[in-house]
Amino acid sequence: MPVPPKEEVVLNWFDELSNWGRWGDDDRLGTLNHLTPEKRVASSTLVKEGISVSCSWDIKTGQQPGATVESQRYMLSTGLGLDQEGRKGLFGAGRAGAAQEYIGMVFHGLDVTHLDSLAHLFWDGKMYNGVSSAMVSDRQGALHHDVLAVQDGVTTRGIFLDIPRLRGVDVLDADDHIFPEDLEAAEKAVGVTVEPGDVLLVRTGEGGARMVEKKAYNANKPRSGYQAACLPWLHERGVAMIGSDVAQDVTPSGYKTVSMPIHMVGIVAMGLWLIDNCQLEDLAATCERLGRWEFQFVLAPIRFQGVTGSPVNPLAIF
Numbered sequence: 115m116p117v118p119p120k121e122e123v124v125l126n127w128f129d130e131l132s133n134w135g136r137w138g139d140d141d142r143l144g145t146l147n148h149l150t151p152e153k154r155v156a157s158s159t160l161v162k163e164g165i166s167v168s169c170s171w172d173i174k175t176g177q178q179p180g181a182t183v184e185s186q187r188y189m190l191s192t193g194l195g196l197d198q199e200g201r202k203g204l205f206g207a208g209r210a211g212a213a214q215e216y217i218g219m220v221f222h223g224l225d226v227t228h229l230d231s232l233a234h235l236f237w238d239g240k241m242y243n244g245v246s247s248a249m250v251s252d253r254q255g256a257l258h259h260d261v262l263a264v265q266d267g268v269t270t271r272g273i274f275l276d277i278p279r280l281r282g283v284d285v286l287d288a289d290d291h292i293f294p295e296d297l298e299a300a301e302k303a304v305g306v307t308v309e310p311g312d313v314l315l316v317r318t319g320e321g322g323a324r325m326v327e328k329k330a331y332n333a334n335k336p337r338s339g340y341q342a343a344c345l346p347w348l349h350e351r352g353v354a355m356i357g358s359d360v361a362q363d364v365t366p367s368g369y370k371t372v373s374m375p376i377h378m379v380g381i382v383a384m385g386l387w388l389i390d391n392c393q394l395e396d397l398a399a400t401c402e403r404l405g406r407w408e409f410q411f412v413l414a415p416i417r418f419q420g421v422t423g424s425p426v427n428p429l430a431i432f
Contacts, residue, residue, distance in 0.1 A: 116293045116343065121369045124342050124379065131349045132383045134243050141243055142263040144232055144385020148352040149270050153311040157271045157410040161431050167400050169315065169357070169392045169428040170227040173219065178329070182223035188216045221425045222390075224333040224361055229415050230388040233259035233422040235374075235381040242385040255420025264387070265417050270354060271312050272411030272430055274394070274401050275300035277338075278319040285319030286338035291364050292316060294347035304407040310352030313411045315430075316340065317394045321359035325395060339364045342375035349384055355413075356380075357389030357428065389413070389428055397430050404432060 137147045175187045195201040196211045204212040221228040233256035236247040241259050249258040277292055278285055280300050286292070297316070301307055308314055318338045324331045339360045348356065356362065362376040372378055380386035401407050410431040415424030 115291070116295055116341075118291070118341055118368060119343055121371060124345075124369060124372050124375050127345055127375075127379050128237060128383045131345055131379060133385050134383070139243070141385070142232065142259055144242055144387065145352070146264065146268065146354050146385075146387060149268065149311040149354045153271065154269045157269060160271060160408060160410045163404065163432045165400065165404075165432040167397050167430045167432070169389075169394060169397055169430060170426065171225075171391065171393045173226055173425065178225045181220075181225035183220040185219040185226070186217060190214045190216060219425070222423060224391060226425050227389070227391045227393065227427070228423050229261065229264075229413070229426045230377070230381060230390065230423045231256070231259055231261040231263065231421070232381055232385055232387070233261075235377050237378055237382040240382065242382055250422065256422050257420065260419065261415045261421050261424045262417060262419060264415055267412065267414035268313065268355060269410065269412050271309075272315060272409050273301075273306055273308050273312050274315045274317070274397055274407050274409070274430070275304075276317045276398050276401070276407075278317060279303075279398070279402075283319070285323050288336035288338060288365075290338050291341040292318070292338060293341050293343050297344065297347065304401075306407050308351045308353060311354050312351075313355045313357065313413075314348075314353050315357045315389075315392060315394060315397065315411075315428075317359055317398055319359070321393050321395045335365075337365050340376045342367065342369070342372070342379070345375065345379050345384070348380070348386065353386070355387040355389065357392045359392050359394045361390040362388055389426065392428060400430070400432065406432060 173185050175185050177184050191204040191214050232242040233250050239247045245258045250256045337360055340362050363374045367373055412429045413426050
């Protein structure tokens, strides 16, 4: 296995891999600047079978593995009793009825498939592009770098790299980290190359374990993921966005100060957008069946002003 970089090297990457000012002082897109109109148009040529595959988990109420707070659903009106004469529903005692509910959740964490905006992480009191962390407040939320930066969605080429498939295992061991050499070996194995503007989805196999173990699954256990060494590789390749079936980072990272280097260096220094906790088992099966590891990728966040991310349902379209 390659040797992980020392923490002082990772700390230097806040400067060496920084995209601050690269696309202007008021840039809010970060690495999504690599995604050009031409790239969007080209992605449409990858749709051949007309198959769409979701890369998201269902959001369930009640305690779920890795949930910070239980997702909530409160029914405000239902269809109960409306088949009984004289019962009143939302529209009174007429023939029409309707259901409506309140929903609430904390999507950041290890449970919900979600997008991290560039307002999600701070380092030395700064967000991406040098914006003060004070621009995220308790009353107004994120006044800068909220998820509305991608309100028009993301459409581009998606690349899927299945590291357990490369290893010949179902799931990576917690100490079997993903290094740039693994990403390149996975590229070579399936004949694809990650290019500027691509969305890269990487599988560790933890999604399969989560399916098997269900509520007994421990999302807080040590697990594999992108090793910090991948950061220069992602920077060099010009990746627009990354996703994984874990929250990207190896856990524990092995670093005292930079406890989540993919998140911290990626979001704050590079302006890299992250999709945490994808469900990649269906995508893995589809790629294997079709013999295709590239596809059109589509994602759109909820347009919620001042929010530091969004639950999402990423789609791979073949």
